Amino acid sequence: MHSCSGDDDNAVQNQKITDFLSGVKHTLLVMSGKGGVGKSTVAANLAVFLSNGGRKVGLLDVDMHGPSIAGLLGLTGFPMNSVDDMIQPYIVSDNLKVVSMQGFLQRPDQAVIWRGPLKIGVIRQLLADVAWGELDYLIIDSPPGTGDEPLTVAQTIPGCQAVVVTTPQEIALADVRKSLHFCQQTDMNILGIVENMSGFVCPDCGSLHDIFKSGGGEKTARTWGVSFLGRIPLDPKVVLAGDSGCSLLSLESSAKECFGAIVNNIEAILGEKKGAGNVTMTIGIPMAGGKLCSHFGHCQEFAFVSVADGKITGVTMKTPPPHEPGVFPAWLAQQGADTVLAGGMGERAQALFQQNGVKVICGVQAGTPEEVVAAYLKGTLETGDNPCSHDDDGHHCHGG
Ligand code: ADP
Numbered sequence: 001m002h003s004c005s006g007d008d009d010n011a012v013q014n015q016k017i018t019d020f021l022s023g024v025k026h027t028l029l030v031m032s033g034k035g036g037v038g039k040s041t042v043a044a045n046l047a048v049f050l051s052n053g054g055r056k057v058g059l060l061d062v063d064m065h066g067p068s069i070a071g072l073l074g075l076t077g078f079p080m081n082s083v084d085d086m087i088q089p090y091i092v093s094d095n096l097k098v099v100s101m102q103g104f105l106q107r108p109d110q111a112v113i114w115r116g117p118l119k120i121g122v123i124r125q126l127l128a129d130v131a132w133g134e135l136d137y138l139i140i141d142s143p144p145g146t147g148d149e150p151l152t153v154a155q156t157i158p159g160c161q162a163v164v165v166t167t168p169q170e171i172a173l174a175d176v177r178k179s180l181h182f183c184q185q186t187d188m189n190i191l192g193i194v195e196n197m198s199g200f201v202c203p204d205c206g207s208l209h210d211i212f213k214s215g216g217g218e219k220t221a222r223t224w225g226v227s228f229l230g231r232i233p234l235d236p237k238v239v240l241a242g243d244s245g246c247s248l249l250s251l252e253s254s255a256k257e258c259f260g261a262i263v264n265n266i267e268a269i270l271g272e273k274k275g276a277g278n279v280t281m282t283i284g285i286p287m288a289g290g291k292l293c294s295h296f297g298h299c300q301e302f303a304f305v306s307v308a309d310g311k312i313t314g315v316t317m318k319t320p321p322p323h324e325p326g327v328f329p330a331w332l333a334q335q336g337a338d339t340v341l342a343g344g345m346g347e348r349a350q351a352l353f354q355q356n357g358v359k360v361i362c363g364v365q366a367g368t369p370e371e372v373v374a375a376y377l378k379g380t381l382e383t384g385d386n387p388c389s390h391d392d393d394g395h396h397c398h399g400g
Contacts, residue, residue, distance in 0.1 A: 016128035017156060023134035024058075026270055027160040028191060029153050031182075033175020035066070035144040038196035038232070039165045041242055043141035044072040046163070048247035049263045051095035055136040055272075058089065061100035062123050062153065063143040064112045070102035074245025080104050086131040099130055116148040123152045136272075145175075146182040154186035161191040163229065163266070166220070168198055168212045173220055180224055191269060192227030192316070193217050194262060197234040201254045208233055208254065218317075222301065227269055227316040230262040265314035268306030271336055281307040283373055284337035284358075287317070291366045294343030297323055303369035304335060310377055315369050329353045341372055341381070 021027070030043040040063070047059040061069035070076055073092060080103035081088045089097035101112060101122075114122075132138070140160075142150040153160055162183045166176040176193070183190045195217025199210045211234070221228035232238070237253035248256045268282060285292050286299030293299040299320075306314040320331055329349055332340060333356035340353060341364045353360045363383035364372060375381040 013124060013128045017124065020127055020130075020132060021157060021159075024132075024138045025136045026272075027138045027140065027157050028163050028266075029140045029142055029150060029157075029160050029188070030163045030165060031142055031150055031179050032144045032165045032172075033177070033179045034167075034172050037144075037165050037167045037172055038238070039144065040068040040072055040141050041238060042163070042165050042194055042196060042232075043139055044069055044242075045248050045259050046263060046266070047096060047098075047137070047139045048073070048092075048249055049259055050137055050139075050267075051093060052249055053263070053267075055095060056134060057096050058132045058135045058138045059096065059098045059141070060126060060130075060138060061098070061102070061141045062126070062149045063141055064101050064114060064119055064122065064149070065143060067100045067102040069098060069141050070100040071245060072242045073098060073247065075100070076102065076108060076245065083131070085129065087126070087129050088131055097132060099126055119148050120152045123149060124156060127156060146178060150182065151186065154183075154188045159189075161189045163191050163194060165194045165196055166217050167196055168216045170216065173216045176217075176220060180220075180226070190224070190226045191266065192229035193221045194229050195231040198231035199233045201233045201235040201237075203236050222317050222319055225319040225321075227265070227304070227318065229265045229316075230258055230314065232258045232262070261314060264308060265306055265316065268308060268313055269316075269336060281338055282336045283307060283369075283376070284332045284335070284340045285369050285372060286340075286342055287369070291368060292341065292343060292364060292372055294366065296328070296342050296345040296349060302332065302335075304337060305369050305373045307373065307377065312370060312373055312377075326352055329356055329358065332356075333358050341376060 030039055032039040043059065047057045051057040059069060061067045075090055075098060080099065087099065089099045090103065092098055140153055142153060164176055164179050166172045180190060199208045201208055217231065218228040232255050235253050235255040237251045238248065238255045241248050241251050248259055283305045285303040285305065286296050287293055287301050287303050288299050301317050301319050304316045304318060305312055318335060321327055329352035337358055339359045341361050343364055345360065345362050350360050361383060363385055365382060365384060372381065
């Protein structure tokens with residue numbers, strides 16, 4: 001076999017990247033179709049909230065042309081150093097390390113004028129040659145769109161998952177659909193969609209006004225069968241925090257509450273427990289018309305209710321794949337459901353759930369996901385007959 005030193009260097013770098021990634025539990029690529037929708041704000045605050053909750057987090061800003069993570073976290077002007085050929089990330093706290101292109105620039109306003117191959121090389125180096133250590137989360141802030149940077153991340157990090165940020169306006173949603181197509185084409189799992197600038201929090205009275213018709217992010221999530229992670233209002237405190245280089249943790253605000261809920265949703269979807277002794281659950285519920293649907297096999301969508309510490313932390317709606325026998329139980333298990341609350345369900349479907357390690361409770365009466373799960377958690381859930389338990393031919397309730 002012919003070999004040259006370029007190939008050898010590449011193999012060494014590949015090995016270093018593989019070694020680093022083997023010590024990372026979850027990699028999240030924060031993407032957006034458009035600039036200015038709050039992608040970096042979401043990335044920076046996700047990193048701070050997760051690290052504040054005890055997770056080891058690395059935050060990597062691969063936006064070469066407009067790196068804003070350093071500014072958002074008050075790290076402007078910090079130089080990146082190397083020790084023993086390893087780049088030292090900036091240490092924000094015991095649990096949070098940050099690397100941004102900003103840290104390599106001679107002058108803060110210097111422009112990076114690079115073509116694709118150079119950018120690809122730098123991103124690979126930032127995965128191979130940074131002293132990140134072991135991480136629970138590597139969060140990557142990419143520039144908007146579907147260019148070299150997200151493509152390099154998608155191709156270099158198997159198992160990377162996308163958090164797609166949008167605003168409610170159709171023009172932003174149109175570009176988000178491009179990001180979602182990008183994920184499909186690069187085989188990157190979409191962890192979910194965040195709708196930012198969703199309604200306006202009045203600085204005088206604190207009340208929320210739905211100035212742009214919000215809900216488009218959630219609707220897009222439903223259409224694509226991906227999780228809706230939550231919404232963040234347009235809140236002047238977000239700008240105040242970002243401009244003064246601090247996270248939203250330090251400012252009481254509606255946006256802070258919303259970030260907390262989004263982080264809980266992410267942790268619940270990823271099956272991360274919040275701390276020793278705290279139990280998290282994901283409960284799947286077949287739905288029709290906003291309520292539990294008594295015919296499992298006929299439901300149009302499923303609610304996934306995340307529970308932590310005995311409390312509901314989020315509800316996500318997802319559209320299942322087209323119904324065929326055996327599809328729903330496997331799909332629900334794949335989506336992380338550990339419990340399913342249903343009305344009627346055929347015996348075959350119940351057996352399939354059991355095989356997939358999912359607990360099923362049948363005969364549950366119609367109600368909103370919140371009502372049903374709250375009753376289940378309190379131990380007051382009433383279950384009647386399972387209308388499908390003897391229906392082995394699946395004529396009415398072909399649930400599997
Ligand atoms: P992007 O990374 O998508 O280009 P940024 O995160 O840099 O966007 O945000 C652009 C600007 O919008 C920043 O000044 C930021 O403080 C502000 N911003 C982001 N989210 C919100 C929000 N929910 N409310 C108010 N301002 C916001």
